[in-house]
Amino acid sequence: MTFNVSYSKYFLNKISTLTDDELMLIGIFIFQFSNNAFSALPGRNKASTGVSKKHFNRIKQIQYAIKNNLWHYHVGHIKYNQAKSFGDWTSEYVVHYQKLNNNSIRLVSYSKHPPFIMPKPSTLI
Secondary structure (H helix, E strand, C coil), rough: CCCCCEEEEEHHHHHHHHHHHHHHHHHHHHHHHHHCCCCCCCEEECCCCCCCCCCCCCHHEEEEEEEEHHHEHHHHHCCCHHHHHCEEEECEEEEEEEEEECCCEEEEEEEEECCCCCCCCCHHH
């Protein structure tokens, strides 16, 4: 089975600002997805619909995440917190992506988390 990764223009511009370590970790995520899709990923991978109940614009944020198929993956930068089981490790930074289907994703942004910042519409272009 073939797994595909594509990139938004915003993401392609963003990667020029990242450290070698960040680029390597994102590259590992791309490699792992390209070979095994979502199986065997060490970091937490989840839909971006889990907006805090305290967020003032929660419903709109959830609707936006659903409409744009937004997910995020903890890449391990600066390092993984391995307190939970493999596959649920968290880190300070996440890569945001659109899950186009089970075989294709589109990387759209990269940011610190927490706080969780939903990718803006301009990052999806």
